[in-house]
Amino acid sequence: MHERVVGDAWVAFPPAAGSLGTFGPTRSQRAALGVGLSYQRQKGIAMTTVEEAPVARGLPRLGEPAPDFEAVTTQGTVRLSDFRGSWLVLFSHPADFTPVCTTEFIGFAGIYQKLQERHTELLGLSVDSVYSHIAWVRNIEEKTGTHIPFPVIADLDKKVATAYGMLMPGESKTEASRCVFVIDPEGVLRAMIYYPLTTGRNMDEIVRLVDALQVADKNNVATPANWRPGDKVIVPAPNTVELAAERSSQDFIKKTPGYESIDWYLTKKSLEL
Amino acid sequence: MACISADGTLSASGQAMLAALEHPAKEEEVASKTGLPLFRVRSGLRELVAAGLVSKQGERFVATVAQSL
Numbered sequence: 001m002h003e004r005v006v007g008d009a010w011v012a013f014p015p016a017a018g019s020l021g022t023f024g025p026t027r028s029q030r031a032a033l034g035v036g037l038s039y040q041r042q043k044g045i046a047m048t049t050v051e052e053a054p055v056a057r058g059l060p061r062l063g064e065p066a067p068d069f070e071a072v073t074t075q076g077t078v079r080l081s082d083f084r085g086s087w088l089v090l091f092s093h094p095a096d097f098t099p100v101c102t103t104e105f106i107g108f109a110g111i112y113q114k115l116q117e118r119h120t121e122l123l124g125l126s127v128d129s130v131y132s133h134i135a136w137v138r139n140i141e142e143k144t145g146t147h148i149p150f151p152v153i154a155d156l157d158k159k160v161a162t163a164y165g166m167l168m169p170g171e172s173k174t175e176a177s178r179c180v181f182v183i184d185p186e187g188v189l190r191a192m193i194y195y196p197l198t199t200g201r202n203m204d205e206i207v208r209l210v211d212a213l214q215v216a217d218k219n220n221v222a223t224p225a226n227w228r229p230g231d232k233v234i235v236p237a238p239n240t241v242e243l244a245a246e247r248s249s250q251d252f253i254k255k256t257p258g259y260e261s262i263d264w265y266l267t268k269k270s271l272e273l
Numbered sequence: 274m275a276c277i278s279a280d281g282t283l284s285a286s287g288q289a290m291l292a293a294l295e296h297p298a299k300e301e302e303v304a305s306k307t308g309l310p311l312f313r314v315r316s317g318l319r320e321l322v323a324a325g326l327v328s329k330q331g332e333r334f335v336a337t338v339a340q341s342l
Contacts, residue, residue: 075313076275082312
């Protein structure tokens, strides 16, 4: 039996007759399997020839509670709820002892203090054992002098990776992609970033994202493209014709020094005022 | 196990948490006394409670045995 992606689920199926069995199902096989899955789901019929394995599901959604978990890490068994009251950056990497991931871990260690200053914890994850994680973080420290201060989930059963949609079978069946999830102190998923296996992440952007989310929450504003702390922020746009007229009037400009009104729907202000 | 090793001995963080629980204390107070991140305190307290070394009284935790492990 082989595992292949059909829709949003992994399925096991026998090799096609006459094939070497090393490629995926044909278009007609996929269609047939898709119809079969849908029919059996609707009817609640147990599947005997098509088995779903808990490998690839949908992505989590922004603005909803982040999927709960309990997981073994390099700093003990932790639950998502252990981080309540703090912001959390949960990130995955493809594998221990690999080059891009090693540069990223050094990068994450580099922003650890900045995140701490923002009441934000870091939590890594890959589909490796805790012993592999321990050996790798010790090796990083030995070879580069960089201490890895944050815990790393050993997600051998892929439960957390599956719950967070970290597995991208088109890229790899066994490794998590480079994902970042920002979770707020109430446990709500607030931002997601997905990078491919080939491309290391930008640590400054992760810090900037946390800053932007915290500023938006604290001040009921939004942040424009390429915003940096200290830059002007965007004031919520008026949601009635009356308020739009007020926002675009000369009176509004006079009464609200520090505001930069480009038009009624795009107004910026400085937070220092 | 972060606080208790396979042979039953307490790790340094486990000992620190137990020492901080001579008198009943909240999670945040244990974090403040030990310097450990709050998530590690919560995780560690679960271990210590499961091992019978700490008991929970409402929102507070207290050591149930002298720190002898």
